[in-house]
Amino acid sequence: MPRRNRPTRAHRSRRSGLFGRQFGTRLTSYAPQLGPIVAIPGVMVVIALAVAGPHISETASQALFTGDWSQSHTWAGMLLKTGLTALSFLAVAVAAAVGHSVAGRSAVIPAALGGLAATGVQAGVLAGLAAGAFAGVTTLALQRVPVPPRLHGLSSTVLFPLVTTVATSFLVIGVVGEFLNSLSEWLHGELAGLEFSNAVAAGAVLGAMACADLGGMVTRTAIGFGSVELGGDPSRFSTLNMTLMAAVIAAGMVPGLALPLATLVRRGLFTEGERGYARTGWLLGAAFLPEGAIPFALADPLRVLPASMLGGAVTGALVMDLGATSKTPYGGVFALGETGRPLLFLLAVVAGVLTTTALTVGLKSLPFAAPARATATRLATSG
Template identity: 45%
Template sequence: SPVSAAAAALIRGEEPTPAADTGEDSTEDVVEDTTEETADTGAVSAAASAEAAPGSTGEDSGGPGRPFRIVAVTSCPTGIAHTYMAAESLENAGREAGVEVVVETQGSAGFTRLDPAVIAAADGVILAHDVAVREKGRFAQKPTVDTGVKAAINRPGELIGEVRDKAARGEVTSASPGATPVERGGESGEGYGTKLRKWLMSGVSYMVPFVAAGGLLIALGFAIGGYEINKAPSVMDHFVWTQADSWAALLFQIGGVAFAFLVPVLAGYIAYGMADRPGLVPGFVGGSIALTINAGFLGGLAAGLISGAVVLAIQRVPIPKALRGIMPVVVIPLVSAAVVGFLMFVVIGKPIASAQSGMTDWLNGLSGANAVLLGALLGLMMCFDLGGPVNKVAYTFATAGIAVASPSDSAMKIMAAVMAAGMVPPLAMALATTVRGRLFNAAERENGKAAWVLGASFISEGAIPFAAADPLRVIPSSMVGGAVTGALSMAFGATLRAPHGGIFVVPLIGNPLLYLVAVAAGVCVTTALVIVLKGLRKTVPPAAAQGPGGGADPSSRAPGAKQAVAA
């Protein structure tokens, strides 16, 4: 009706439309005279928001009387700590800026989709992710900032400002229906190096839960039944409810089945990142072939990339309209699986298997100074970006070595060094806030309490709030401590069959006392360096230090231990 249209226009902050020559009152008079007929002001506001065109922002906030509204998505390769840290960082920065921020966390436990009405009413979108955003098309035709997940942790205020600027200029994005998840997952100008990293991280993000589940089950089997449990008969043939060895065999064999999925899942979801669902069939087939021919982890990487490339090539072939319906169900799976299988079995499989065997032999031959140097290098990588791509390369390298039924002693030493080094940064930050609390602001001291739990659980991301607030002091200090721990762990000959768990899997570690000494040494080194470097500053950080994005200190926006551990 003219009345409701006029009211909606006023709420949106638009100029009233002159009344037509029908003898009706002006817009202002109509609204005044019909105030009592309006049952609910909130309902009018909702109607006004719904009637507003997508991306319309009026005076930078969709109109006077309501704040600027942002919807956001956060996701990281493992879907554990970074995902939820970024979400809380954006929400806190939004409150400080007077902006409504609603976040969808696409973590390892899945995700709850934002209400379509909330997306429709949003004035802007922030996509902070290191893997492809699922169902990104929902956010088309909105002013959008697309960035990495760490940017949302370190500078959320800047991202909110960028969205508001884009909304003021009327910039909107559109999703290409033919784009792959990774192509939809970043700016159109991204190079293939960036896309390759996202493809690989997509595979790793789906592989990590299999690593954790399978590795811990196998480790528990060893802990209960001893290292001879890998020779136990199948529990289908022999299982005694009252015997501990039978339960140990059961755990070991379940873990072995879970581990058998690692390479196929890695390959399948690398291909998925490149070519969407059509890439899954050739990816899983290629990954399984990699296991069959003993090409291992390297074979899985190659199979995933080849599968995605083959599917993309097939999709570019002109197809008659009558055949398009059977392409994704019959033709693409058939042709791509056959091509990838041929390449893996006949062409590149044997050279990759030889390379994998050579790398294994090289690792087995490491001893003395070479082993210590490798441990130091892995420690540096684990502490360089605290859960980022470099950290994941070192972690994946270690887990690939133990992802077999009978891993070598060298592979278990590498896994031990990697986990030990990854525990150092958060534990060191927790210790530093305890012994020299005056060098840290109140938020950092509070985060230090959470860092005890995160570090003990092998969640390196617990040190991110400190690194974000003071990267030039925290990151180098963490790298030095991580290198010390990695080197000592290798020198002590500590071994680890479990791919995760922190101090909770110490009973499963070979030479556990020396292993803890290595961790303690790295923690002390990092703590001492952080205290010395921070003590050289002329001023002590105030309680409400300003972060790089203009808002509060990023450390004050880090989630607590409960959230990260629950993730």
């Protein structure tokens, strides 16, 4: 009796590599459509800051409560509240889009609920990406489970989505959320000693943190560490804390400015959707909204995120060395009036932007980046 042919190690390797590329293509196929979801609320925030200044963040609720719609301040408050709320729920949109890309409509609701769980623990869009991918894979796996015909409708509409939702929520809250929370607490503790022993190194760490998850828990930890003493009487502000705050703000501006610049330097490395988004995406970077780099990062996280973190680290270290300060934890260029040594602040931002731009272009141009470029081309022509 002839022996059945077994796949060789080379065949298994090629098959697993093909599956990995196909799964990666599915995982990032939503990215070209993500730009407007980020750009519209981001531009709303930028308009609010341009109209009413950075302190609208402190008075937006009061302005809306008075309800005097003849005043520009009230409209600015509405724009700010709407834009920031929409940006805070990006994890839901990302999770739903990824789940649909991986497993179709059946995965959308479990994935979106997983993204909502990520929002609840402030885990950010990367946790939303994980939630969508996990919900999609779990949905595909459960679709292979045989069920009696009389239970088919119940299993597809309630049972399987419920199991997927519970499993995804546990992944987001019990695994990713707990890990990020522990990491943030550890980083906060390490920074507490580092800021006095080596301020430049503290600035580099804070700068990398500001770009690590683009508005997620690690970014929020950096903002919270820098702003811990920026409340109350301005005359009692610590110069060190104002410099730390400036390092976080300057670094957080880097990804949103550098990635649009990279699309101008090497257009062929980016999809048409990314290039179109870049025309407005840089405004989010200028306003210190790290979320501005999300469409680029989720399409190619293994290259964009390290490049962003390195540029942020360069900027954070330079701010600490040059002594720029900030009295406010928001606003970006719209808060330059609250910034000490603004030209040195902007110089540090430029250095980080050039670093991230060069590294992003370099990483995307390497030979092993060819499949990613081919995927980008296919997505651009099909979308």
